[in-house]
Amino acid sequence: MPIGLYIHVPFCISKCPYCDFYSLPASGSPQADEERYDAYTVSVLRALDGWAARLSGEKADTLYFGGGTPSLLGGKRLARIIESAQRRFGLEGAEITMEANPADGLEETFRAFADAGGNRVSLGMQSASSGELRSLGRRHAPPDVEAAVQAARSAGIRNISLDLMLALEGQTPASVQASAGEAARLGARHVSAYLLKIEEGTPYFARRGSLALPDEDAQADLYLTACEALEEQGYRQYEISNFSLPGFASRHNLKYWNLEPYLGIGPSAHSYLGGRRFAYPRDLSGFLRGEEPEAERDAADLTANSIPEGGEEEYILLRLRLAEGVSEAAFQRRFGRSLPAIYRQRAAVLPSSLVTVDENGIRFTREGFLLSNPLTARLLG
Numbered sequence: 001m002p003i004g005l006y007i008h009v010p011f012c013i014s015k016c017p018y019c020d021f022y023s024l025p026a027s028g029s030p031q032a033d034e035e036r037y038d039a040y041t042v043s044v045l046r047a048l049d050g051w052a053a054r055l056s057g058e059k060a061d062t063l064y065f066g067g068g069t070p071s072l073l074g075g076k077r078l079a080r081i082i083e084s085a086q087r088r089f090g091l092e093g094a095e096i097t098m099e100a101n102p103a104d105g106l107e108e109t110f111r112a113f114a115d116a117g118g119n120r121v122s123l124g125m126q127s128a129s130s131g132e133l134r135s136l137g138r139r140h141a142p143p144d145v146e147a148a149v150q151a152a153r154s155a156g157i158r159n160i161s162l163d164l165m166l167a168l169e170g171q172t173p174a175s176v177q178a179s180a181g182e183a184a185r186l187g188a189r190h191v192s193a194y195l196l197k198i199e200e201g202t203p204y205f206a207r208r209g210s211l212a213l214p215d216e217d218a219q220a221d222l223y224l225t226a227c228e229a230l231e232e233q234g235y236r237q238y239e240i241s242n243f244s245l246p247g248f249a250s251r252h253n254l255k256y257w258n259l260e261p262y263l264g265i266g267p268s269a270h271s272y273l274g275g276r277r278f279a280y281p282r283d284l285s286g287f288l289r290g291e292e293p294e295a296e297r298d299a300a301d302l303t304a305n306s307i308p309e310g311g312e313e314e315y316i317l318l319r320l321r322l323a324e325g326v327s328e329a330a331f332q333r334r335f336g337r338s339l340p341a342i343y344r345q346r347a348a349v350l351p352s353s354l355v356t357v358d359e360n361g362i363r364f365t366r367e368g369f370l371l372s373n374p375l376t377a378r379l380l381g
Contacts, residue, residue, distance in 0.1 A: 002061035003273070004255040005085055007044060008266030009070035010284055011037065013101075017137045020199035022268035022282040023068040040266075041077040043288050045084050047265045052088035055273075060089035060263075062252035063096045071100035075112020082116040095120055095251040097161075102148040103140035110155035120159040121152045122192075127165060127175070128182035135169045142182070149186045159248060161190035166226055167219040168196055169212050176222050180229035189248040193226045194241045195219060220370050227366050238323050240369045257322050258330075259315045270296065313380050316343065320376050325356075325363025346379050355379075 011033075012023045027033050052058075063085055065078065073081075078098065085091055097120040098113055100106055110121065125145045127133055133141065145162070152160055162183045166176065183191050196213070198204050204211065214222060227237055235243035239257060242250065255262050256272075264271045267287040270279040278293040280286075312335060319326045331339045339361060347357040354368035354375060368375055 001260060002059045003055075003089075004062040004064065004252050004260070004262035005060045005089060006064045006066060006252070006262060006264040006266075006269055007070070007081060008264065008269040008280075009040070009065055009067040009073055010267050011040075011067065011072045012069045013072070013104075014137075014139065017203035018196060018198070020197075020202055021068065024284060037073050037077060039288055040284070041073065041080060043290070044081055044265055046290065048081070048084050048088055051263060051265070055263075058089065060085065060091055061094045062255065062262075063091060063094055064252040065098040067099055069101050069104070070098050071104055071106060071109050075109040075116075078109070078118070079112050079116035082113075082118065086117065091117065095159075097122055097250070097252060099124070100148065101140065102144040103138075106148055107151045107154065110151050110157060114155040114157050119157060120161065121157050122161040122163065122190075123148050123152075125162040125164060125179075125183065127168065127171075128179040129171075129175050132165075132168050132171055132175065136165065145182075146186060149188075153187075158189070160186075160188050161192065161250070162186065162188040164191060164193040164226065166193055166195045166222045167214050171214065171222060173221060173225040176225045177229045180226060180233060183230075184233035184235075190242070190244040190250060191230055191235055192242050193223075193230065195223060220367075223370060224366060236323075237366070240321050240372060257318045259318050264293075269293075312340070317376055317380065320362070320364060320372065320379070323363065325361055327361040327363075328359065329361075331361070342381070343379055346381065350375065350378060 008022070010023045011026075013026050015023065015025045027036070063082065070078070082096060094117075096118045098118055099122045100109070102123050102125065123145060124138075126136055126138055128142050130141055149160055164179050164183065180191070198208050198211075198213075230243045231237065234245060236246065237243050238249045239253070242253065244250070254260075259272070261273050262271060263273060264279065267280050267284050268282040270277065271293065277296050279296045280293045281291065283291070312331075315331075315334065316326050319330070326339060326343070328339050343362060344357055347355050347362045354365055354371060356363050356365060362379070364372060364375060
């Protein structure tokens with residue numbers, strides 16, 4: 001099975017107040033930032049060389065640049081990384097994605113990215129409302145999103161994904177519907193719609209008491225509104241927070257939820273290879289020095305159980321994020337046996353408004369997605 005490649009680019013012009021991803025703001029010196037980007041690129045190329053030697057002949061069919069703001073590397077550096085990955089991991093017919101901030105001048109970067117084989121762009125639209133963007137501390141305005149989409153199309157990139165955020169200060173069902181409509185008008189083939197989470201250690205967490213955020217019931221209404229509005233625009237929900245036109249689900253992200261192998265490179269990047277999980281520390285300096293990733297466990301965090309990596313419980317945990325859920329056919333292909341009856345029995349006593357269990361398998365409804373963590377814990381016992 002081909003693996004997925006993930007490159008974490010830990011640079012941003014400024015840090016959003018809600019963001020918990022590992023990223024570093026600009027230093028204030030353009031020259032110092034360029035030198036840092038160069039050093040990072042060299043370290044990524046060195047890591048690709050090292051992993052290619054260790055994995056010996058392994059092929060990849062997805063490459064994803066996440067962050068941070070990967071587009072800050074610029075087209076030439078991104079092209080060097082893509083070309084190196086192609087030499088070492090093939091990337092035949094691969095989906096190659098780059099995240100970008102709509103506020104940045106992206107024309108040259110998109111052209112170089114596309115010329116090197118990049119074919120998918122994910123833009124942090126977040127909202128079509130100027131007020132909501134300001135409350136999030138975003139640098140862009142709604143017209144910047146349209147300009148970025150046009151820049152991607154001009155470079156020959158048609159597979160465009162837009163991110164939306166839900167449960168924001170002052171957000172209403174009407175504004176959610178407007179954002180979904182704008183994503184469709186811009187021609188997005190994929191939309192990710194995430195509920196805002198207040199993460200410890202962020203500026204939002206420090207002032208959480210003063211934030212006028214929707215309560216749990218209002219959050220649920222906004223989420224369901226987004227699901228329905230996107231469906232009306234022709235998008236199919238295939239995961240808790242992800243929607244696509246037919247044929248445009250993220251191939252890379254599906255690897256995570258199908259428990260397929262992937263290699264992450266860069267500070268804070270996670271991997272799942274050979275049935276084990278490991279991650280690079282959240283430390284740019286350590287990555288530049290060539291420090292190795294460390295063993296980690298994150299799949300067990302959702303339940304009180306210790307879930308064996310690569311086993312049926314971890315597989316079920318991840319597959320329940322998908323609209324398809326844990327299908328009988330897919331489970332049999334993976335494990336060579338039927339889905340154990342105990343899981344069906346546990347699902348059968350849960351409310352049918354939240355969980356569907358039938359001959360095809362077990363899956364959450366949209367209302368169930370809102371309670372996915374406790375429901376998953378119940379199913380796994």
